């Protein structure tokens with residue numbers, strides 16, 4: 001038996017596969033509360049993982065500025081220490097910085113002391129760089145176990161997941177990625193139709209993209225940028241506001 005399963009009630013284990021679901025399914029709450037949606041259908045929270053990335057993040061910041069879009073960047077601690085000025089620039093331009101662990105290990109298989117180290121090293125790198133701690137955390141691959149979310153909470157961080165992860169790390173054409181991001185526009189159109197009916201409330205999307213790559217700095221993410229360049233004006237025309245995770249829950 002995997003050690004982390006010991007703390008999961010036997011009745012839950014008896015249902016088979018539930019622990020795996022709790023560890024990996026983005027909206028599962030088995031191993032602690034996570035934020036998986038924005039609180040308004042008009043609010044789209046765009047998030048970027050695995051940076052900072054000197055080859056991509058500066059261009060991405062310029063693109064976001066063109067649409068007055070604010071976003072959330074979940075950073076890898078060891079890259080934060082390598083690129084402190086880029087992290088400061090990202091925060092100075094109104095974006096929110098989140099913790100994406102020190103070295104992007106799969107936390108599912110780590111014990112409590114290793115999880116504390118992975119989260120705290122990155123937490124301190126961000127706090128030392130910005131003079132303020134991160135308030136958001138996202139586990140690598142979205143994988144959790146019983147110690148991950150409580151440790152994030154001990155650092156004062158809420159855990160953010162997503163409603164849509166289109167797979168921008170896959171070697172596919174830009175057109176494929178653009179198509180994979182279609183659900184955001186579809187939801188906006190559906191919500192616009194619903195809002196004409198009184199009393200309907202709905203939530204909004206959290207989109208998970210990547211401006212970096214956890215194994216190396218300066219990785220090419222041109223297709224992610226191109227897909228965003230396609231969608232940002234269209235989403236804006238559908239009435240979506242591009243918000244940080246702070247604004248997504250406020």
Ligand SMILES: [Zn+2]
Nearest residue numbers: 049050140141
């Ligand atoms: Zn990641």
